[in-house]
Amino acid sequence: MALDAILKPINRLGRGTASALAELGYAGAILVESVYFALVGWRHGQPVRPAAIVEQMRQVGIDAIPIVLLLSFTVGLMLGIQFVSAFSEFNAESQVVMAVAKSVTREFGALITGILVAGRSGSAFAARIGSMNVSQEVDALYVIGIEPVRYLAAPALVAMLVMLPTLTVLANTAAIVGAALYCAPVLEVSPVVYIIQTLHALEMRDIWEGLSKSVVFAVIITLVGISTGFGVTGGAEGVGRATTRAVVLSITLLVVADMVFSFFLNR
Amino acid sequence: MDAEPVIDVQRLNVWFGKRHILHDVDFRVMPGEIRVIMGGSGSGKSTLLRHLLGLLKPRSGSVRILGTDIAAASSAEVLRLRRQMGVSFQGGALFTSMTVGENVALPLREHTDLDENTVRIMSRLKLEVVNLGGFQDLMPSQLSGGMVKRAALARAIVMDPKLLFFDEPSAGLDPVVSAELDELILQLRDAMRMSIIVVTHELESAFKIADTITVLDRGHILMTGPVAAVRASDNERIQDLLNRRPRKVEVDTDEYLRRLTEAEVD
Amino acid sequence: MKNECTTEARDGLHLVKVAGEVDLSWSQSIRKAVLDALGRAPAVGVDLSAVTYIDSSGIAALVEGFQSARGKGQKFALVAASPQVRAVLQLARLDRVFPMVDTAEAVTS
């Protein structure tokens, strides 16, 4: 029927919107509950254990340091190459220091770290909680009297909120060192001088811009990973699907959020 | 003897989407009773169990556990209830990231401030009870199916709960272990004064341990009664279940054709 | 019956008398009483004749006492355990582990 052909897509769109909204609400609830348990859970017999937070910090943060350093060093080097070649076309090489410093601290440090951690840890959250869901471990937590959000989500969120900005600072440093190694000879200064010039070029708000983005990224990655994990149905296959979805969705949201941030902060 | 039921379910109705899964279920268990829930696949046993555990909230009807309405209880009350309930899930549901010993000790660590020595002794004691003495340092992935089940039971009873729920205790176990488990269920009731709810398909085991049996069929309670009464029942569906007869499926021509030809609703 | 735990000093023996329903809420005080008695006397008996229920935290207290006594070569026994206590001990086959005697005098012999 002709009417059906029109109504069906509308119907589907409506249902898609509704489920997206429901998911947003669900993620919001996890956020609120995690914060609640982290702050006052111990008063209601639901403490968030420091040991669990430390363990998460190791997994999402410490273990990611080598790859974050390597990647941001490389990207810094690449930025150096590109800026030098672009600026030299109109003889503005002296601006390279400034351009690298600002683009790294405001943008790339946080973004690279975010994407990496989304790939490493966002997927790990989804996989871990998803498989716990499938094997009734989440139910087991409930009946033992342990709120799954308190036990699984809150430590991850706290760890991410601490570690992602920390990793971002490391990434900024590595990227600038990478850029220095390429640009300093071209600009005929020593790498140390290049770095000192960078520090002079930077303002506090450049650093803050990157760090505040990384806090938002931490929330996005954690909530997407965890809510996707809790939503898993359909056995091992479902866990696989959830893992992929968590990575794709969190990177997408991350880039969009980054764009929105940059837009409003640089007007 | 107090006559308050430990579980009191009244007129529970459950829908999943448009499907009516449980119809007007009344279910009452007295202290010290061993109740077996039987029924064919898809009859709603797990769904009923999930309501008793408070994993699903009733939208129609009421579920009272140890005198508390779980749908209306505050989170502190629910927590107090949970400390008095132990559950052994069908697949065990051991936490794969912890050793067997840590799994069993978890409820104690979370809910009591007992001294670490006492926690260790209590959790190993429960492993002894289920014949897994000395296995505390293995990871769940290193256990056989039957051992997982027994470890899950150890975790379920580590807090000495008043109420023990056991989903399919003997499925997939060898006959000796399964008989030992039946014996253990009886001992737990007698020594630890637990009230025990068991979901099972195994008739032999059901008849051995049950005080009373509830038979579920397509979401309806066919009967609840002592073992002898259930065996003597002249209800055809119950006899099908007891005698492992294939059930007679009634064919309604219109309904059948509709199922085959109806366009999908999406 | 009232929940109670008292210690009696006899010649060469401390007798810890427990009565009532032993559960998590006060089993730690039994643990302390048993360990204290072991610190003061060469032989300790735990009288369980008036115990109507004992949970595993109570059993754990007894196990800890027995373990500590064995470590120091002291005598330790459960005295006149009630049927309820025996049933719980049997669950974990502890009735074959603990020395079980019928009278306080038998602890030292």
Ligand SMILES: Nc1ncnc2c1ncn2[C@@H]1O[C@H](COP(=O)(O)OP(=O)(O)OP(=O)(O)O)[C@@H](O)[C@H]1O
């Ligand atoms: N989450 C759910 N969503 C939709 N339908 C469900 C859900 N869980 C169970 N059902 C349906 O409810 C009915 C009862 O399922 P339930 O799992 O309670 O059966 P059961 O008696 O435990 O069967 P089995 O012995 O096979 O485990 C089934 O028809 C099932 O399809």
Ligand SMILES: [Mg+2]
């Ligand atoms: Mg089932």
